[in-house]
Amino acid sequence: MKDARPWTYAALFGTLWGAIEATLGTAVHLGKLPLRGTIMGLAGLLCLICLRRLQPRAGVCLLAGVVAVFLKIFTLGGLYPGPIIGICIQALALEVALTGTGGRAIGAAIGGFVALATNPLQKLVTMWVVTGTEAVRSYLRLLQESAAAVGLEGLNPTVIITTVATATGAVGAAGGLWAWWVAGRVMRRLGKRS
Amino acid sequence: MNRLAGFLLATSVVAVLFGPPLYAVWAAAIAIVAAWILDPPALRAGLRVGAILAIVFAASITAGVVAWAAGPQRGIETGGMVMLRLLVLTVGAAVLVRSVNAETLLRMTRKIGMERLGLVLGLALNSLPRLAEAAADVWTASRVRSDGAVARLRRLPGVGEVLLSHTARIAEEAAAAASLRGHSALTRPGNTLRSPVRVVVVTGPSNSGKTEVVTTVAGQLQSVGVDVVGFVQPGELLEGKKVGFRLRDLASGQEAPLASLSERDDGDFGTRFQFSDGGFRLGREALSRTAPDSVVIIDELGPIELRGQGHMPAVRKALAVADLGGAMIVVRRSLVPSLLAELDASDAVVIDVESEGGRSVDVIIDALGARILVG
Numbered sequence: 093m094k095d096a097r098p099w100t101y102a103a104l105f106g107t108l109w110g111a112i113e114a115t116l117g118t119a120v121h122l123g124k125l126p127l128r129g130t131i132m133g134l135a136g137l138l139c140l141i142c143l144r145r146l147q148p149r150a151g152v153c154l155l156a157g158v159v160a161v162f163l164k165i166f167t168l169g170g171l172y173p174g175p176i177i178g179i180c181i182q183a184l185a186l187e188v189a190l191t192g193t194g195g196r197a198i199g200a201a202i203g204g205f206v207a208l209a210t211n212p213l214q215k216l217v218t219m220w221v222v223t224g225t226e227a228v229r230s231y232l233r234l235l236q237e238s239a240a241a242v243g244l245e246g247l248n249p250t251v252i253i254t255t256v257a258t259a260t261g262a263v264g265a266a267g268g269l270w271a272w273w274v275a276g277r278v279m280r281r282l283g284k285r286s
Numbered sequence: 287m288n289r290l291a292g293f294l295l296a297t298s299v300v301a302v303l304f305g306p307p308l309y310a311v312w313a314a315a316i317a318i319v320a321a322w323i324l325d326p327p328a329l330r331a332g333l334r335v336g337a338i339l340a341i342v343f344a345a346s347i348t349a350g351v352v353a354w355a356a357g358p359q360r361g362i363e364t365g366g367m368v369m370l371r372l373l374v375l376t377v378g379a380a381v382l383v384r385s386v387n388a389e390t391l392l393r394m395t396r397k398i399g400m401e402r403l404g405l406v407l408g409l410a411l412n413s414l415p416r417l418a419e420a421a422a423d424v425w426t427a428s429r430v431r432s433d434g435a436v437a438r439l440r441r442l443p444g445v446g447e448v449l450l451s452h453t454a455r456i457a458e459e460a461a462a463a464a465s466l467r468g469h470s471a472l473t474r475p476g477n478t479l480r481s482p483v484r485v486v487v488v489t490g491p492s493n494s495g496k497t498e499v500v501t502t503v504a505g506q507l508q509s510v511g512v513d514v515v516g517f518v519q520p521g522e523l524l525e526g527k528k529v530g531f532r533l534r535d536l537a538s539g540q541e542a543p544l545a546s547l548s549e550r551d552d553g554d555f556g557t558r559f560q561f562s563d564g565g566f567r568l569g570r571e572a573l574s575r576t577a578p579d580s581v582v583i584i585d586e587l588g589p590i591e592l593r594g595q596g597h598m599p600a601v602r603k604a605l606a607v608a609d610l611g612g613a614m615i616v617v618r619r620s621l622v623p624s625l626l627a628e629l630d631a632s633d634a635v636v637i638d639v640e641s642e643g644g645r646s647v648d649v650i651i652d653a654l655g656a657r658i659l660v661g
Binding site: 096097099101102103104106107108110111119121138139142155162163165223224226227229230231233234275277278281282 | 340344348360402409418448457458461
């Protein structure tokens with residue numbers, strides 16, 4: 093019988109990610125907490141990078157993403173497209189980045205950057221579906237007013253969103269490296285060579 | 287009726303997401319009625335106080351932002367719309383979550399040739415309680431070791447690290463289970479079945495005469511004065527095809543329909559059959575007669591029971607009775623590893639009626655032990 097570990101690891105780490113998304117994710121999204129996308133993105137990075145370091149096989153991150161989406165669908169938050177798209181993008185970004193770099197730390201940083209930089213776009217898609225066009229317009233106006241309040245008057249919403257995306261991407265890259273370090277500690281804890 | 291309610295619920299979700307506000311009010315009302323018809327416990331679970339408060343909170347925040355940007359009128363309209371959308375989505379998710387289990391997933395993915403994906407998703411569902419338990423333990427340990435919120439916050443990365451390690455260990459256990467008992471083991475949740483006596487597991491392929499053998503064994507035991515309790519489930523055939531099952535109480539001889547083949551492939555418990563409460567009730571009554579020195583006969587335990595549903599609660603009670611004379615459980619061949627994995631019995635023996643052929647009855651009586659024959 094073939095080794096079932098890559099499958100069971102992907103299932104379990106996907107379950108952990110999906111459970112965090114379904115519980116903490118739903119709570120922070122409904123509570124409209126600031127930086128909720130970044131917090132959930134970091135949780136996803138931790139699960140995926142740890143999984144990939146423990147089971148360095150191509151495809152495990154994608155499979156974990158499928159499991160997380162599957163669990164997320166069965167919750168209130170799962171019926172919005174935003175988090176679902178977010179999970180898919182994050183799993184795909186980590187899979188491509190880590191496979192492309194041969195499972196090195198730089199892959200975790202690149203994957204983390206891409207995964208979190210797409211957060212502001214997911215937010216707009218979710219907002220459009222759940223609350224409609226009016227709320228999206230209000231949100232963009234809120235962004236402009238906030239920028240004006242700190243002395244950045246007359247900025248285009250696209251520029252603001254690109255700046256925010258780059259900033260969250262940078263946090264994602266740092267988060268990816270941090271997750272790489274944590275995954276190394278987990279491996280040592282489990283008696284595996286890191 | 288259920289199919290119509292399901293259609294109405296799905297339509298309500300689409301209408302509330304993409305339809306105009308007037309439709310949303312109707313969609314919310316229809317969704318609640320449809321969910322109540324489909325699965326009242328799911329509706330109650332979905333609309334808990336906490337969930338309703340969270341919906342109201344989220345809608346209020348949106349209303350506040352829109353009111354600030356576009357005026358109070360638009361704020362109230364948008365907030366109301368958000369509330370209705372969240373309400374319908376909550377109800378839809380609550381019904382959906384209760385209608386999916388590992389067995390259904392496996393069957394669905396098999397149909398599209400993606401059995402492994404079904405096993406992985408099934409494992410995900412089955413491992414959720416275990417992961418939740420691990421998370422609770424890790425959190426409790428962290429709370430005990432740290433004084434105050436700040437200290438707990440500092441320990442948070444460590445908590446995450448331990449939780450990830452536990453997840454890896456559970457994955458290792460699941461992989462070991464798959465290697466030992468086949469990948470199908472990944473879809474079975476743990477339901478330890480305790481029995482103080484040796485359990486005789488009778489198995490064999492479909493239509494191999496398991497029920498006839500068990501009925502003969504029961505008759506022979508009763509003829510020498512042994513107290514036999516439990517039931518058999520003879521199949522109902524139509525043109526050579528199994529279309530249902532009846533349940534017969536071995537002590538009273540009373541019968542009741544248990545399951546019938548669903549024509550629309552919308553059976554209960556993720557099976558092709560629709561089950562009757564009367565059959566389960568008679569099964570419970572039959573097993574409730576278990577007393578010291580009784581021989582318990584259960585024909586049969588299926589995937590439903592191995593998930594902890596169907597007859598399983600009554601079976602657990604019956605097998606827990608002290609000083610039982612013996613216990614015999616019938617399962618199909620594919621479920622023998624799962625049953626053995628979940629049995630916590632002093633001893634167990636497996637008898638395959640196809641391999642034993644005409645000797646099956648004698649072999650089973652021998653396996654049940656001399657104590658019964660003396661009795």
